[in-house]
Amino acid sequence: MWRRTIEELIKDKLSNIFDSINLKKNKGGVLEGGYYTITSKNGSIYIHNDLFVQLVFQEGSSWGEKLFESIFNEKNYRSEIVENPEILKESLFIDIQKDGGLYENGIIIELPESKSENKNKKSKKNIPLPVVIRILQKEIPISDIDKIGETTEILISEKESKDVDIMVNGEVIGKGILFKESNTYKVKITDLYL
Known part of the structure; x- marks a missing residue:
């Protein structure tokens, strides 16, 4: 209905x-x-x-x-x-x-x-899925693509933390903040769209 x-x-x-x-x-x-x-x-x-x-x-x-x-x-x-x-x-x-x-x-x-x-979805919750943290999506001019090599460095952010997308199966399921703490990178989840 x-x-x-x-x-x-x-x-x-x-x-x-x-x-x-x-x-x-x-x-x-x-x-x-x-x-x-x-x-x-x-x-x-x-x-x-x-x-x-x-x-x-x-x-x-x-x-x-x-x-x-x-x-x-x-x-x-x-x-x-x-x-x-x-x-x-x-x-x-x-x-x-x-x-x-x-x-x-x-x-x-x-x-x-x-x-x-929704009931069927809950029964599948124990199936492992790869989670992707998308840090950067950047457009690069075609003229610069030829210049990219194995030692090329691309600036991600000058800030201490970076907003990221959390993805499963190619679909964005949430947002988070990537940050470094004691030589370890962590993602703090700020929004989930499940």
């Missing part, structure tokens, strides 16, 4: 912005291209970069966040641009038509888990 209600809410919100929309449920997979993502513990929205940029000019720079807040009733979230994101659970894939352009999978909304999915 709740999923049907959220689907109706999404249709109402998106029908006011776009010429036409087509909602379809899908179990996920890898998306091609860049997506502006907004994530919290309650769910995620993935917006194709081309569509996002077009709507920034038409609806304002925070239209994606406003949409997220209205769907998930959540103000504590993080946003980032992700290339070829992997959707790991059942989601709504939405084809968007706007100003004559068709954006297949223009917006993807990861739905909150049902009670049965």
Whole structure:
């Protein structure tokens, strides 16, 4: 019942912005291209970069966040641009038509888990997963790539601590602060999106 209600809410919100929309449920997979993502513990929205940029000019720079807040009733979230994101659970894939352009999978909304999915998730908690601490994501000009060699040093931060992303299976699950204490590096977790 709740999923049907959220689907109706999404249709109402998106029908006011776009010429036409087509909602379809899908179990996920890898998306091609860049997506502006907004994530919290309650769910995620993935917006194709081309569509996002077009709507920034038409609806304002925070239209994606406003949409997220209205769907998930959540103000504590993080946003980032992700290339070829992997959707790991059942989601709504939405084809968007706007100003004559068709954006297949223009917006993807990861739905909150049902009670049965949550129960199944708890039974899998003893399976070990690799955790990645992403310290740096940096763009380097193509002209500088030829200069990179085995002894090249890349400055990470001049500060004593560094904000990092905590990732599992290629998905950001939290934020933390990397710091050095007694010749040991540690990560203090500040936010979790589980």
